[in-house]
Amino acid sequence: MLSKSCQQVHELNFSDVESEVLTLLSRMTIEEKIGQMSQLSGDGCIVSKNLRKAIIAGHVGSILNEVDLDTINELQRIAIQESRLGIPLLIGRDVIHGFNTIFPIPLAQAATWSPKIVERCAKIAAIESSSSGINWTFAPMIDIARDPRWGRIAESLGEDPYLCKTLANSMVKGFQGDSLSDTNSIAACAKHFAGYGASEGGKDYNTTNIPENELRNVYLPPFKAIAESGVATFMASFSDLNGVPVTGNNWLLTTVLRDEWNYSGPVVSDWEAVPQLVIHGFAFDDYDAAGKACTAGIDMEMASDCYLKHMKHLMNNNVISLDKIDSVVKRILTLKFNLGLFESAITSPNQPSNSLNTDHLSIAKEAVIKSCVLLKNDNQILPIAKSAINTLAVIGPLADDGYEQMGTWAFDGKENQSHTCLNALKEVAKNAFNINYAVGMETTRCNHHDGFAEAIDTAINADIALMFLGEEAILSGEAHCRSSIDLPGAQEQLINVIHATGTPIILVIMAGRPITLEKIISKVDAILFAWHPGTMAGPAITDLLFGVESPSGKLPVTFPRTVGQIPLYYAQKNSGRPPIDEKYINIDNIKMRAPQTSFGMTSTYLDTHFSPLFPFGFGLSYSQFCYTKIKLNNKVIPMGGAVEVSATINNVGNYNAEEVVQLYIRDIVGNVTRPIKELKGFQRITLGKGESMVVTFKLHTDELAFYNQQMEYKPEAGLFHVWIGGDSSTTLKTEFEVTD
Numbered sequence: 001m002l003s004k005s006c007q008q009v010h011e012l013n014f015s016d017v018e019s020e021v022l023t024l025l026s027r028m029t030i031e032e033k034i035g036q037m038s039q040l041s042g043d044g045c046i047v048s049k050n051l052r053k054a055i056i057a058g059h060v061g062s063i064l065n066e067v068d069l070d071t072i073n074e075l076q077r078i079a080i081q082e083s084r085l086g087i088p089l090l091i092g093r094d095v096i097h098g099f100n101t102i103f104p105i106p107l108a109q110a111a112t113w114s115p116k117i118v119e120r121c122a123k124i125a126a127i128e129s130s131s132s133g134i135n136w137t138f139a140p141m142i143d144i145a146r147d148p149r150w151g152r153i154a155e156s157l158g159e160d161p162y163l164c165k166t167l168a169n170s171m172v173k174g175f176q177g178d179s180l181s182d183t184n185s186i187a188a189c190a191k192h193f194a195g196y197g198a199s200e201g202g203k204d205y206n207t208t209n210i211p212e213n214e215l216r217n218v219y220l221p222p223f224k225a226i227a228e229s230g231v232a233t234f235m236a237s238f239s240d241l242n243g244v245p246v247t248g249n250n251w252l253l254t255t256v257l258r259d260e261w262n263y264s265g266p267v268v269s270d271w272e273a274v275p276q277l278v279i280h281g282f283a284f285d286d287y288d289a290a291g292k293a294c295t296a297g298i299d300m301e302m303a304s305d306c307y308l309k310h311m312k313h314l315m316n317n318n319v320i321s322l323d324k325i326d327s328v329v330k331r332i333l334t335l336k337f338n339l340g341l342f343e344s345a346i347t348s349p350n351q352p353s354n355s356l357n358t359d360h361l362s363i364a365k366e367a368v369i370k371s372c373v374l375l376k377n378d379n380q381i382l383p384i385a386k387s388a389i390n391t392l393a394v395i396g397p398l399a400d401d402g403y404e405q406m407g408t409w410a411f412d413g414k415e416n417q418s419h420t421c422l423n424a425l426k427e428v429a430k431n432a433f434n435i436n437y438a439v440g441m442e443t444t445r446c447n448h449h450d451g452f453a454e455a456i457d458t459a460i461n462a463d464i465a466l467m468f469l470g471e472e473a474i475l476s477g478e479a480h481c482r483s484s485i486d487l488p489g490a491q492e493q494l495i496n497v498i499h500a501t502g503t504p505i506i507l508v509i510m511a512g513r514p515i516t517l518e519k520i521i522s523k524v525d526a527i528l529f530a531w532h533p534g535t536m537a538g539p540a541i542t543d544l545l546f547g548v549e550s551p552s553g554k555l556p557v558t559f560p561r562t563v564g565q566i567p568l569y570y571a572q573k574n575s576g577r578p579p580i581d582e583k584y585i586n587i588d589n590i591k592m593r594a595p596q597t598s599f600g601m602t603s604t605y606l607d608t609h610f611s612p613l614f615p616f617g618f619g620l621s622y623s624q625f626c627y628t629k630i631k632l633n634n635k636v637i638p639m640g641g642a643v644e645v646s647a648t649i650n651n652v653g654n655y656n657a658e659e660v661v662q663l664y665i666r667d668i669v670g671n672v673t674r675p676i677k678e679l680k681g682f683q684r685i686t687l688g689k690g691e692s693m694v695v696t697f698k699l700h701t702d703e704l705a706f707y708n709q710q711m712e713y714k715p716e717a718g719l720f721h722v723w724i725g726g727d728s729s730t731t732l733k734t735e736f737e738v739t740d
């Protein structure tokens with residue numbers, strides 16, 4: 001089959017791969033070439049007659065959603081031994097935040113602000129999934145998400161391009177390792193290219209209208225970053241981008257991705273997105289859709305068969321050229337060679353998965369500990385001192401649900417392997433204090449109050465009411481968007497009746513998105529936001545609640561006061577009439593017949609304060625950190641130079657703790673308006689109580705670049721403000737000037 005022996009294939013370097021690909025390509029029929037461009041869904045642990053036939057005929061390049069090792073090995077065997085050219089298969093799966101060991105959802109991993117943790121989680125996911133024969137994951141999802149109504153915010157790395165691209169690089173490194181051909185490496189996939197997070201109304205699959213300047217300055221940077229650092233594949237978004245659905249968008253998939261970025265990996269469509277071009281009203285029929293998608297730059301069609309059915313006709317009608325097909329198939333074959341599939345596509349049953357072993361669980365626990373965000377902690381009610389309580393009331397539908405705590409896209413998680421909070425609390429309580437548990441509500445969406453009496457009774461007889469509320473996993477993720485982002489069901493009422501007992505409330509929230517908490521925040525003494533924490537929720541959250549660890553997570557997304565504020569994000573433009581705190585007038589204080597301009601004309605609301613409830617980058621610790629003495633090594637920097645910005649951080653609290661120190665800038669005047677703050681650096685530090693540290697950031701003028709009116713990417717001379725702080729509302733500021 002190959003001009004070299006299998007063993008020699010392993011030593012292939014780039015030019016070898018290129019020549020092997022060309023040799024193989026020269027021997028392929030057009031049907032076999034088109035077959036490589038088709039990804040079909042598995043049949044779930046069996047190899048159907050049709051699938052067997054299609055593989056033997058060379059009509060399948062990839063299978064997705066098959067996870068049984070024996071089945072996958074049989075599929076690979078058929079491809080290698082029974083098809084004419086023996087081309088192995090790409091085996092794809094959504095390994096989004098873990099395989100069997102489920103880590104916190106990506107939005108939670110973003111809250112760790114830890115590239116190291118994100119990389120470790122991805123590495124373990126690759127080890128576990130590759131041992132099942134999977135060699136391609138459809139992750140990282142790096143859509144910038146600024147609308148928490150959108151269910152897929154749960155899968156994202158948040159609202160900020162800098163944080164997103166930094167963590168995306170780490171996730172890709174974790175999945176792909178040092179070499180794609182390593183046993184435990186799997187190909188990663190940058191998705192959903194691009195702008196999907198701007199779906200109008202926060203409704204999934206909806207229209208996106210993003211001016212090119214905004215697209216290039218906000219939505220594209222994470223994709224460009226990992227395209228440059230070697231992500232193996234891309235996935236096109238479902239969405240209609242400025243009137244041209246991405247699946248048929250030549251500008252995005254060819255002009256930007258190929259011509260400008262010179263990206264060489266394959267691009268896969270999203271699920272049945274090719275025939276959906278007809279539904280968009282962008283293609284007349286599947287034949288037209290196949291032609292438009294392939295022309296635009298979709299190399300492989302996921303789950304539908306427009307390419308299989310129509311590509312040959314498109315070629316005969318000169319809509320698609322043989323050169324185009326060859327360039328597409330070369331990319332797919334190159335990936336297969338780079339993955340080492342021609343050397344060995346069969347996965348040994350003895351390949352250790354280490355699924356859910358102690359090391360994997362220990363990393364999972366650390367990820368939860370570092371991702372939880374402490375939003376409120378009145379009177380330092382947290383951490384709980386075991387000696388100070390006799391009875392703890394545990395209330396809520398998410399205290400003991402090993403399935404829901406895994407969150408969305410946890411297809412291969414094992415619910416029975418989840419460590420729930422209630423079980424972990426019972427371990428801690430042994431011989432120390434009593435636990436009384438009341439579920440309060442069967443589900444988070446339950447609207448009746450049947451369980452309230454028991455919950456009230458539990459709380460009345462307890463020193464603290466520990467409530468586990470939030471959203472079930474199904475309430476976020478793909479196609480699961482909400483027009484309200486309050487706590488669902490009667491949860492707010494449940495909080496009110498427990499509050500009325502007078503027992504202090506510690507609220508742990510598990511959710512796949514920011515929740516609007518303004519109506520209940522005064523009723524609880526502390527809030528620990530745990531997102532959907534995955535397998536190790538219990539041990540991690542318990543360690544935080546009892547002070548074994550101090551919370552250090554920071555919000556990767558803004559938490560609005562009300563859904564009416566959306567879109568609300570820290571890196572807003574200033575507008576010509578920015579909101580002014582002193583000018584804020586509550587609607588209830590407006591005098592009748594007040595003159596129209598009597599209380600200022602600024603960008604604000606009459607019925608809600610314009611600020612978020614919790615800003616991007618926010619997160620409390622059990623200790624307190626004091627930021628002082630921001631300094632520059634130079635006040636004036638020549639273009640092409642760099643400035644060092646530092647500040648002193650003091651741990652003035654009573655705990656040894658970690659803190660994420662953040663660096664923000666503002667370009668005061670630009671060829672296009674620039675955000676009032678932009679994250680340009682962060683460092684996670686550890687400080688013992690009473691200790692202080694000088695944290696320094698180095699900022700090169702290249703990092704001040706942006707796309708201007710002429711779509712040129714470059715920094716501009718002028719005045720810059722610079723802040724260092726523990727969240728995006730920091731006021732510790734200085735300024736420097738960049739000179740041409």
Ligand code: GLC
Pocket residue numbers: 094138191270271478
């Ligand atoms: C889904 C999602 C995409 C996923 C793919 C395969 O519809 O949009 O993120 O990777 O199909 O499951």
